[in-house]
Amino acid sequence: MVNEIPISAVEKLEQAISKHLRRWLGLPPSFTNIGLYGKSTKLQMPISSLVEEYKIAKTRLLLTLRDSSDGKISGAGIEVRTGRKWSVSLTVEQAKSSLKHQDIVGTTNKGREDSPQLISFVRQGEKKPTKTMCIGILQESENWDMLVDLGEKLKFPEEVAHTTLWPNIVLWSRSPKLVVLVELTEPWEERCEEAYELKKGKYQDLVDTCKERGWKTWL
Missing domain, CATH: 3.30.70 (Alpha-Beta Plaits)
Known part of the structure; x- marks a missing residue:
């Protein structure tokens, strides 16, 4: 029965827990769950988000079934249900695609150093076109x-x-x-x-x- 609980029910339960936690800690209702459960914030409560724990458990269950050494289990096509709002199988596939892309392309450097230099060729008698870079929101x-x-x-x-x-x-x-x-x-x-x-x-x-x-x- 636990495995059949949809993520929407878990989210409602977390909302109720967070409400009581804010009241117990004396925090305003506007204090977000990021601040409440985040590990990089000043509060750093010794608890985790119920939704995140639910997602981790579902992902672990899917990988355990899919990668089982028992061929009857791995080939049974057992579906891990999470409700309509979030799909654990889709999340795993997206993570696999992202890792595969990193293996092919490598880690891109977001800084200016080691970035590829593009050479633009200009015909004789023509001027090199100028490009205006849009930097910042106001631009x-x-x-x-x-x-x-x-x-x-x-x-x-x-x-x-x-x-x-x-x-x-x-x-x-x-x-x-x-x-x-x-x-x-x-x-x-x-x-x-x-x-x-x-x-x-x-x-x-x-x-x-x-x-x-x-x-x-x-x-």
């Missing part, structure tokens, strides 16, 4: 509007989304539809990550609403 549009909270409550632009929240700075472009939310905070140095998680949780619904309305959004 994605030439027409920006900006609102800044200077002691007065900032009203979020209705054309982007309807909300009662007011970030310190809002920049938006109508064409293309881009919006940047800037929220300032002054935490203690040892609480920077916690403050970031709190701010992120506060505005996550607004970010999702902007994206649903077709705005490319940054926070």
Whole structure:
């Protein structure tokens, strides 16, 4: 019966657990699960996400059955069910494809060093074309509007989304539809990550609403 539990039921159970954990720790409801279960945050609780443990257990079960030394088991085609929302077999196949791609291509260097140098040939009498590199968010549009909270409550632009929240700075472009939310905070140095998680949780619904309305959004 345990193996037949869908991931949606596990997610609901984790939500209930997280709610009680926040209340017990005195944390606000906006504190995200990343901050609650993350291993790189300041909190670092000695517990793991129930959803992550569920995924690990399902993946281990699939690999155990598929790679069994007993041919009757490995060839039986036993299906590991997880519900409609998440597929363990698809996740394993994607991981295999990613590893296979790394074996073929190798680890790419994201820095400028050791990057391949492209040579562009120019015909005699012609000038070498100049390329303009787009660097940074603000380079994605030439027409920006900006609102800044200077002691007065900032009203979020209705054309982007309807909300009662007011970030310190809002920049938006109508064409293309881009919006940047800037929220300032002054935490203690040892609480920077916690403050970031709190701010992120506060505005996550607004970010999702902007994206649903077709705005490319940054926070």
